[in-house]
Amino acid sequence: MKTMNILVFFLFCCLSSKSALSSPSHYNAIFNFGDSHSDTGNFLLTGALAYPFIKNFPYGETFFHHATGRCSDGRLIVDFIAESFGLPYLPPYLAVAKGPPVHTGVNFAVAGATAINSSFFSSQNIVLWTNDSLNVQLGWFKSLKLSLCTTKQECDEYFKKSLFLVGEIGENDYNFPFLFGRTTTQLRPLVPQIVGAIIRAVRILIEEGAVNLVVPGQLPTGCISAYLTSFQSANESAYDPKTGCLKAYNALFEYHNNYLEQELQRLREEYPHARIMYADYYGASISIYRTPKLYGFYGGALRACCGGGGPYNFNSSSYCGQAGSTVCKDPSAFVDWDGIHSTESAYHYIAKGLIDGGFISPPLLS
Template sequence: MAHHCSSVFSMKLQLIKVFLSLATIKGVFGNCYSSIFSFGDSLTDTGNIYFTDPTQHCLFPPYGESYFTHPTGRCCNGRLVLDFTAQTLGLPLIKPYLGVENGSTIQEGVNFAVVGATALDASFFFERGIDNVSTNDSLRVQLDWFKKILPSLCNTSSECNEIFGSSLFLMGEIGGNDYNYPFFLYRSIEEIQTFVPLVIKAIASAINELIELGAVTLMVPGNLPIGCSAAYLTYYETADTDQYDPETGCLNWLNKFSEYHNDQLQKELSRIQALHPHTNIIYADFYNSSMRFYRNPSQYGFTGGALTACCGGGGPYNFNTSAECGDPSVSACDDPSKYVSWDGIHLTEAAYRWITNGLLEGPYTIPQISISCVSQDA
C-alpha cells in the first residue's frame, strides 16, 4: 500500500513538473502581451509611409475617415488588424517606427511595416525588369530598423529575453506585394510561382533572426485571397465564366496561387517550430478568415457586396488605376462598413475587424493564440 501511495505521489509530482515546465513555456502566452513588434506592408503600416513617401494616395482623404476622421498613413478607412489586435490586448495603438521621436517610450511596441514593402529586396525585382516596386523598405530593412532600436529597449540578453518573452511579434502580412508587382505587369504565373520559395525563405530568415534575438511568440499571417480583390478582378477580367468561382465570383486560379503561398508558408513554419520547441509560432489564416464573408457577405453585414470597392473611380468593380481612392476626383461610398473592399486592394475597417475576430477568438490561428486577458473595447 505504501509503495502504491508513493508511486501515485511520484506520478503526481511528475505531472506537476510537466505542468510547470509547460506553464513556463506557455506562461507568457496565458497573460496579456506587454508589447507588439510588427513588420509588413500596407495591410499593417500605421504611418511609416508618411515619412518615406508623402505623395502616397493613402495619405489623403477619404482614408482614415471612419475611425480617426483624417488620414493617418493607414491604407484603410479606419483600423487595421494590427490596431484591433493591440486594442483587444489592452495595448495602445502601435506607433510607426519612423514617427517615434528620440526619448519617447517604445516599451509597448513599434511598427516597422511600410506601404508597398516586399519580403524580398527591391533589387530582386529590378534585376528582373519588374520596375513598379514603390519602396526599398523590404523585410530586411525593417529587421535592421528593429536591431537599431534594441539598445533603447534592453541592454543585456537576459533583459531582452524578458521583454521579448512577453511580446507578440506580428510578421506581416508580408509577401503579397512580391506577387502584386509582377501580376500587375501581367508577368506569367509560371515566373511568379518561382518567387514563392524565395519569399518564404526571406520570411523564415527574419523569423529565425528574431528568435535568436529573444522573440518567443510570433504570429505569421498568410496572404489574402487575391482572386477576390477588386484590383485583380479588374486586371484579369475575362469573358470565360469558368474561371470564376460561381459561389463567390472570385477568380479561381488567383486564389489557388494564394493557397499555394500559404501552404508553403505553413510547411516552413512547422519546420521552424520543430527546431525551436520553446517558441510559439502561430500561423494567422487571413485567407480563410476572410473567405467567410466572400461566401456569405450579407451574413457579416456586407450588403454593399464583397467584390466591389467602396472608394474607387468606376468600372465593374469600382477600381480604376487612373482614378485611385485618394485622388480629388474620387469619392467613397456612403457607408464603408457595408463593403469588404475599401479601395480595390485594401479592405475596410469592418473587414479587418472580422478577420481579427476570426484570429483572436478562433478558429483561424494555428495553433490557437491564447489571449486570456482580453479587453472588450475593440
C-alpha cells in the same frame, strides 16, 4: 505500480511541454512587421511618392476622421489587436526612431514592402513602391532594440511579454510581378523564396529574443477589385462560382499559405521554446466573400467602396482619394475599401478571428 509511474511520467511531460509553450496572460508590447495591410504611417512618412493618395480624405474617415497613413477608412488588424490588450496604437518606426524609447511597441510595416529584398525585383526590371523590405524592417528593429533593453537578461524578460507580428508580408512579392506581366504559372516557383524570406525573419527575431510570434498567411487576393479589374477574363471557368473571385490567383495564395505552414512547423521543431502562431487570414476572410450579407456586408464583397468607377469601382486612372473618385456612404457595408485594401469592418472581422482563436494556431493566448 509500474503503470502508475508511467502515467505520472506522461502527465509530467505533457504539463512541462505546455508550460514551455505557454503564452503570457497579457502582452505588454507589440512589434509589427509587414506591408500596407498593417502600416500605420511609415510609408506616408517617407513621402508616399508612389501612392500619394493615402494622404487624402476619405482615407481614415471612419475612425480617425483624417488620413493617418493607414490604407483603409479606419483601423487595421494590428490596431484591433493592440486594443484587445489595452495597448496604444503602434506608432510608425519613422516617427519615433530618434525620440525616447516606446516600450509598448512599434510598427515597422511599410506599404508596398516585399519579403524578398528589393534588389531582386530591380534585377527583374520590376519597379516597387518602396525599398523598405522585410530585411530593412528587421534592421530598424535591431537599431530600436538598443534603446529598449541593455543586458540579455533584461531583453529576454521584456520580449517574453511582447508579441511579434511578422506580416502579413509577401503579397507584394506577387502583386508587383503581376503588374509587370508575370503569370501565376511563372510566379509559383518563387513561393519557396518568398516564404524562405519570411522564415528567415522569424528565425532572426527568435534569435534576438522574441518568444511569441504571429505569422499570418496571405489573404484571398484573387477577390480584390484591383485584380478583378486588371486580370478579368472572358472565360467563366476563371471565376469561382461561389465567390466570383479569380480561381488561379487564389490557388497561388493558398499554395503559399500551405508552404508557409509547413515551414513554420519545421521552425517550431527547431525552436521548441518559442510560441510560433500561424494566422489564417485566408480562412478568416474567404467565408465573407461567399456570403457577404450574412456578415453584414450589404454593399457586397467584390466592389470597392472608394474608387473611380467601373464594374468593381476600381480605375487605375482615378484611385481612391484622387480627383474623379467617389466613396460609398457606409464603408462598414463593404469588404473592399479602395480596390487593394479592406475596410475597417473587414479588418475587424479578421482580427476577431485571431483574438477569439478561431483562425490562429496555437491560440493567441493559452
